[in-house]
Amino acid sequence: MALFCTECTYQFFYDPVKVGVASLSLLLAVVIIVFLRYRQQMDVKWKMTLMYAHIFFLVFPFVFFFMFKGCESLFATCNATMQLIVVVGLALAISIGVGLIVGPMLFVISARARSIKATKEDEWYLFTQKYAGIQGVHGDVELRYVQEIEPKAFSLSWPNRIIFVSIGLLDVLSDKEVEAVLLHELYHISSRSSVFKSVQWYFRVTSPLALFVTFEDDLNCEEKEADAFAATMQGTTGYIISSKEKINAFLAENINVR
């Protein structure tokens, strides 16, 4: 009920301290966007940190506003310190908790529901484990087959290390091409690139200012490195190239058909 209190709204916007804090937070969010746009050479980890910081500063004023009166109804005595802890905690939960934990976990649950786990005797599973060890990825890397006709493959390194390959991909690619795809995905797992991709996806979904920033160079660079790894392991670029050609050919034909 406090959220829709008209008097509370006036009290908030006529309080210079509260308006100042909210404005400063939004300003910091904008500054981070400018930084991300014009400092493209910085490390990927710093970019991820800044994206989360931007979401935090963007979300903070809204949480601050809604909790302004709400805090007093949640606690017996709502002093400024308690209010700050609740507001900051809630903003952190939205910016980092959802983006880093809840979102990826929901994605894993959804992807697992659409796929079948490869058995321990499966040849592709054994291939994946062998090269995971070579690439320095310790522990089990799960392999799952997505029940889709469209040839595709993707991987996750957080919260679990999983490679997803569609049954349609196994239908149209040769064994060597499938190996190339699995090696490509293993590289993504070892470099934890799925974390960066999920962060930048969450960043784009959450912030309208994300339109001013692009991470295309980072993503393309990562793709090239993954292709290079597959080519190095196989001793030729032929299979990774032909696998991508076949996937693109399927997508092009399917679009024309539909």
Added chain:
Amino acid sequence: MKRQKLECSLSPLETEVLTILWKHKRLKVREIHDILAPTMEVALTSVAVILDRLHAKGVVGRDIEGARGGLRYIYFPLQNKKEFEKTLVEETVNKLIEKFGTTAVSYFNERFSK
């Protein structure tokens, strides 16, 4: 004449794929491609797309089977050739009657009374 009946609602490649499935009953994408390849220049991806289309149309069904490595789709016809042709004729006649009404019915009466 029978091939023409099929081709009026299926593309030539769809007809070829369906004919192969009627003969062999259950096949994988690659197996169908291997049968087609000597007589027709067709990509493996094209065969996969065609089978997906036929599945969407309800003409073929598909199961998942374990293979040497991983899983594969196995396609099979949902009707034999006679049943499929009968279904096709029924749908075509129903559409004609729906569109042309008594004109179509009169024509069929005249045609089959001769």
